[in-house]
Amino acid sequence: MLTRTMLAAVAGVVLSLAYPPVGFFWVLPLAVAAYVVLVAPLPAGRAWVPGLAFGIGFCYVLMWWMRAVDPYAWLALSGLEALFYGLLGAAVPVLRRLPLWPLWVAAAWTAMEVLRSGWPFSGMPWGRLAFAVVDTPVAPALAYVGATGVSLLLAMTGATIAALVMGGARRPVAAGALVVAATALLAPALHPWQPSPEGSVRVAVVQGDVPGDGTDVLAVYRQVTDNQLRATVGLADEVADGHRAQPDFVLWPENSTAVDPFNDAQTHDAITTAASAIGVPILVGAMVDAGPDHVMNQGIVWDPLLGAGERYTKRHPVPFGEYIPWRNVFGDSFGKLDMIPRDMLSGTRREPLRIGGTLVADAICFDVAYDDGLYDQVTHGAQLVVVQTSNAMFIHTAQIEQQFEISRVRAIELGRSLAVASVNGRTGVIAADGEVVAAASPRTTAVLDAEVRLDSSVTPGTYAGHWVGRLAGPLTVLLLLVSLLGYGRRRGPEAREPAPLPQRTPELTRH
Numbered sequence: 001m002l003t004r005t006m007l008a009a010v011a012g013v014v015l016s017l018a019y020p021p022v023g024f025f026w027v028l029p030l031a032v033a034a035y036v037v038l039v040a041p042l043p044a045g046r047a048w049v050p051g052l053a054f055g056i057g058f059c060y061v062l063m064w065w066m067r068a069v070d071p072y073a074w075l076a077l078s079g080l081e082a083l084f085y086g087l088l089g090a091a092v093p094v095l096r097r098l099p100l101w102p103l104w105v106a107a108a109w110t111a112m113e114v115l116r117s118g119w120p121f122s123g124m125p126w127g128r129l130a131f132a133v134v135d136t137p138v139a140p141a142l143a144y145v146g147a148t149g150v151s152l153l154l155a156m157t158g159a160t161i162a163a164l165v166m167g168g169a170r171r172p173v174a175a176g177a178l179v180v181a182a183t184a185l186l187a188p189a190l191h192p193w194q195p196s197p198e199g200s201v202r203v204a205v206v207q208g209d210v211p212g213d214g215t216d217v218l219a220v221y222r223q224v225t226d227n228q229l230r231a232t233v234g235l236a237d238e239v240a241d242g243h244r245a246q247p248d249f250v251l252w253p254e255n256s257t258a259v260d261p262f263n264d265a266q267t268h269d270a271i272t273t274a275a276s277a278i279g280v281p282i283l284v285g286a287m288v289d290a291g292p293d294h295v296m297n298q299g300i301v302w303d304p305l306l307g308a309g310e311r312y313t314k315r316h317p318v319p320f321g322e323y324i325p326w327r328n329v330f331g332d333s334f335g336k337l338d339m340i341p342r343d344m345l346s347g348t349r350r351e352p353l354r355i356g357g358t359l360v361a362d363a364i365c366f367d368v369a370y371d372d373g374l375y376d377q378v379t380h381g382a383q384l385v386v387v388q389t390s391n392a393m394f395i396h397t398a399q400i401e402q403q404f405e406i407s408r409v410r411a412i413e414l415g416r417s418l419a420v421a422s423v424n425g426r427t428g429v430i431a432a433d434g435e436v437v438a439a440a441s442p443r444t445t446a447v448l449d450a451e452v453r454l455d456s457s458v459t460p461g462t463y464a465g466h467w468v469g470r471l472a473g474p475l476t477v478l479l480l481l482v483s484l485l486g487y488g489r490r491r492g493p494e495a496r497e498p499a500p501l502p503q504r505t506p507e508l509t510r511h
Contacts, residue, residue, distance in 0.1 A: 001046065008038045008050035012057025012085070018132040019062060020401035025136045028129055032158025036105060037165055039089040040096050051089015055082030062127050065397030068215070073320060081124055084116040091476070094483045099170075102163050102177055104479050106156035111472040113151055117370065121319040122346075125369040126402070129154040134408045134434055138185045142413040143193035145184070146465015147371070152472070156181040195415050195432045196457040198383065201358050203419050204247035204278075204449040206231045207427040207440045208256065214395045214424050214443050221258035222266070224423060227445055228256045229270045235447045236277040247449055249355045250278055253421040254285040254297065254364050255390040261286050261300075262308070275304040281355050285364070285388040285421075295342045297322070299362045299388050301355050310354060312362040313347025315373045352382035358454060361416070365389040369406050375466055378414050383454035385410065385418040392423050395442060400426045408434045415459040417452035 015031035017024045035054050039047040059078040066074035088108060095104045109129075117125035125131075130147035133139050133154075141150050160181060163174035208227030211220050232252075238244040261267045261284070275282050281303045288296045288311075297314040317323050323343035352359040361377035361384070368374070368387050378385070387407050391400050404426040411418040411430045418430040425442035429450040440446035 001042075001049065004038045004042070004050045005053045008035065008054040009057035011035055011038065012054040012059075013061050015054075015058045016061040016127075019127070019398075020405055021398045023132070023135075023405075025132055025138075028132060028154050029158040029161060032109070032129075032155055033161035033165065035085075035089075036092060036102075036159050036162035039092045040105075040162065040166065042093055044090045044093045047093050048086040048090040051092070052082060052086030054089070055085025058082070058085065058127065065394050065399035065402075068394050068397055068399075069321060076320075077124065080120075081116055081127070084112050088112045091480060094480055095476075097483045098479060100173070100177070102159035102174060103156060104476070105159040106152055106181075107472050107479070108476045109155035109159075110148060110152040110468065111476040114148065114469045114472055121325050122316045123370075128369075131369075131402075131406050131409055134405050134412070137189045139409075139412055139434060140188040140192040141185050141461075142409060143415055143459040143461045144188050144464070146461035146463075146468060147409060147413050148465040148469040148472070149461065150185070152468055153181050153185045157185070192433065193412075193415055193459055193461075195453065195455045197453040197455055200451050200453050201248040201356075201384070202245055202449060202451050203384075203386075203429070204232075204235055204250045204447055205419050205421045205427055205429060205438075205440075206235075206250060206252050206256075207422060207424060207444065207446045207448075208253070209443060209445040210392045210395075210424045215393055217255045217258055217390060217392045217423060221255075224255065225257050225267055225270050228252050229274045231445055231447050232274040232282070233277045235449070236279070239278070244449060247278070247280055248358065249280050250274075250282040251386055251388070251419055251421045252282055252284050253390060253423040253427070254299075254388040255287070255392070255423055256284060257286040259287060260289045263289060271302050272307070275302050279304055281309075283353070283355060283360070283362070283386065283388070285390075290345055293342055294345050296345050296347070297364055298347075299353070299364060299386075301353055312349050312353055312364070313345070314364040314367055315347045315349075316367050316370050317344035317346055318366060350376040351380045352377045359383050359456070361385045361414075363387045363410075365391070365403075368403065368410055371465060371469060374410060374414060375462055378416065378462055379458055381456055382416070383456050384452060385414060385416045387418065387420040389420065390423045391425055395425050400442065404428065408436070413459065413461050413465065415457065415462075416455060419450075419452065 011031050011034035014027050018028045038050045059081040063078050091108050095101050113128050117123045128151050130150040160174045160178040208231055211223050239246050257267045281301050284300045284302050286298055286300055288298050290296050299312040301309040319325050352361045359382050361382035407420050408430055412434040415432050417432055420428050428439035429437050431437050438448045438450045
């Protein structure tokens with residue numbers, strides 16, 4: 001048991017290598033296979049232990065960057081996420097009793113990813129298998145089966161490899177399932193999804209930079225807004241001189257204004273000056289007051305003539321980072337919770353923003369890792385996707401690369417061009433096939449401008465990913481009940497022959 005637990009922890013660390021900064025994609029199915037091999041032969045009451053060890057090895061390494069917020073936040077969040085891998089470990093031996101069990105284990109893995117992506121509080125989607133497939137032959141499958149579908153197929157590949165390793169009478173079935181999963185993952189590369197362009201727009205993406213160490217926007221928020229203003233006015237001068245083309249709209253990052261522009265005259269004037277200079281709408285990232293106890297993180301369409309218009313409010317504020325769950329329990333004296341005097345409210349917008357004549361899906365920072373907001377806006381007609389992010393707190397960590405890779409995943413999955421504006425790191429423009437067509441160096445002031453295609457067609461993956469995520473959980477619960485009730489007396493993947501009764505030696509008869 002000790003050996004299994006230690007090997008499981010190592011396998012979890014290996015899985016983390018599939019993501020930036022290492023990005024070794026091929027360990028994905030092998031790490032999943034190792035997980036299944038190490039937990040499947042054990043009773044459910046013990047299998048959770050190596051499952052938890054796997055989660056600890058994976059989550060604590062993957063989210064090492066959370067230490068930039070607070071070591072306690074890293075310990076708590078990573079430990080919480082690791083528990084889900086322990087819960088899955090207890091389910092795998094039960095599912096292994098069923099026919100075609102690698103498929104059901106893959107469904108359970110997917111259900112676990114969906115569950116931890118939304119619960120508790122707003123969940124944490126980081127580390128989904130599909131978020132590591134950019135720049136691999138698997139990436140085109142995102143447009144056909146969605147990110148959740150790709151995770152399912154990768155988990156199925158790993159589970160069938162495990163079945164082959166463990167042997168048994170069902171090896172031919174496992175081999176066939178492996179072929180099916182690999183084909184579904186790789187076949188889309190032969191015929192990638194073809195967008196249906198409906199024209200194009202020119203987008204200017206501004207990265208203003210953060211002075212000093214680059215990690216504390218709030219300490220220098222006036223300078224950050226001024227950097228955005230000066231970069232935008234500089235772009236307007238270049239346009240007037242004929243050195244650059246006129247953009248159709250300008251994208252500013254999250255926290256480009258860290259105070260309410262409707263209550264702070266200096267910030268309001270800076271945005272108005274920038275919009276008037278460039279002469280087109282600016283999508284501004286702003287913190288907006290919502291009473292004495294709450295605040296909203298918004299993307300605001302700021303027109304040079306009409307001023308503030310449509311708004312998108314961040315749908316998934318970060319627990320213990322942007323709001324304190326159960327504030328009456330935790331208070332504000334634990335760790336750095338005193339830095340969060342007001343709780344951030346969640347947005348509910350499902351329709352895209354109209355910027356000029358373009359329908360734009362917005363995602364603010366971690367929103368890009370969640371399915372719901374972007375799926376809603378794209379199915380309601382969004383022609384382009386933008387991500388407004390700060391990430392200044394994580395500028396010296398791998399978080400900025402991991403989030404940018406997730407943005408590239410979304411571009412492929414949704415079949416949309418995507419622009420990312422960061423306040424000081426990983427600003428870029430991404431084509432619908434995931435290719436980075438323009439990028440700014442972190443910790444610099446830069447203005448990118450690119451002609452991007454518009455498209456309102458909806459990829460199969462946008463629908464498929466939605467339904468795979470919805471069905472994986474109920475299916476897993478149903479299969480666990482079937483296994484426990486219908487196969488309760490079976491101890492392994494196959495029914496065992498009843499043990500022969502002991503033979504009694506005939507007694508001598510006395511005559």
